[in-house]
Amino acid sequence: MTNDIIGARAGFRQALAAEWIKFRSVRSTVWTTAATAVVPIAGAVFVAATGSLQDDDTVIGGSLTLAVVAQMLAAVVGAMTITGEYGSGTIRTTIAANPGRATVVAAKATLVAGLLYVIALVSCSLAVLAGDALLPARYATGEPLPALFGIAGSFAVAGLLGLAVGTLVRHSAGAVTTVIGLLLLPSLFGPLFGDARRWIAGLSPTAALEKLTQTSDATAEAVGSLGPWPSLWLVAGCTAALLLVAVGALRRRDV
Template structure:
């Protein structure tokens, strides 16, 4: 006689795929932190970005005596403390560093040949890249939040010495912090997508520089067509969300549109990274 054991329906199919994808997430997490240079890269980037902002805030603190009474009042009214919280130079540096980190996270595996081992062990390439997207997004979001939050706290602490600092409850302050924090994962995903397509470290980093930094400098907001192009770029969206001066521009756009640009770039870059590996050789 043969005994047939029964397994509750759904027990294998429900737990198996989840555990395997959890293993992929764990593997990507290990690969992210396996290099000794990784923590140093994040630390140095954070220190330099915060230093840019703190230096600007200290400059205003040091030369506060040059402002008359009306200038000191307008300093807060015009949103200058929030500009010091995350300056343009700091935003561009954060975008550049995050894009490079995203690109190297995949091109490094192609360069070392580790990607062949990974795809041999896990033929489901899309699952591998989906795990990489999730881990990279999570790490860069936490990193961006730490940098943006720390920068806001330090710059406002400096300006508070002149009674010019503002709290997180100040109009627009939370938006500046959130937009600056999310610039990191959006830029990293752009770099990851370019790295997946180009598979070359230097080329992918150069592509990230072009998309994230050079394009906003090249396109002009003085003509309608180029202004529309400018409005679709991640760094331009960040500028829209963080600049509280409400300066007149020929073709204005909305904060809602800027948030939408963030979302579209992140989703599109993730989709490219996941799908581009499916039908290409290793």
């Protein structure tokens, strides 16, 4: 085992393979990822069963009512990908096996973003199909494509945000609390910033998600002034910047 770890030092591919092994070996991460996949589908069935949609809502918006909850779980998955190693002390073994700390974070980011994108795309697509089958015909369908690709992208961004926060905070409870705050607080506190409220409210993956799902509540005042895709790209850019800050912090400190 030691020889395998030493031999895996140099390459990104080996680092990615090692991250996958660690990811699927941690029960809490696996179960949280599974919950991320299940929640949107369960939400679509629940909304259809309760008939709780507004008349001006859409099938895609109603079906993905609980997508925000699933996105929070995606962010938690991203955070736990690295905070779990800090909690168990295996982060030192990881760094010893691959001293290139940027490579370690890049491997984790690739795994988190790729896995969450695929899971969200499949799960949210199934949720929309379930909603389309179960909701009354009076609701407009909306535009599932290409919105579903953006929705899946917002899950990947949330996971990367969690990874960045986890790398900076290094403690599971603190990282989870922080990243959920980053998802929810912009829309809650945006109205306090006067004319800037529409921009403040839009600075989270949750804002992009709400716009992409085309819900009747996704007004500019509530979730930012940009359109769905520009909002997603803005949030992705901010998340990438924070991830670079996290890589810099990891390089400077003694693990």
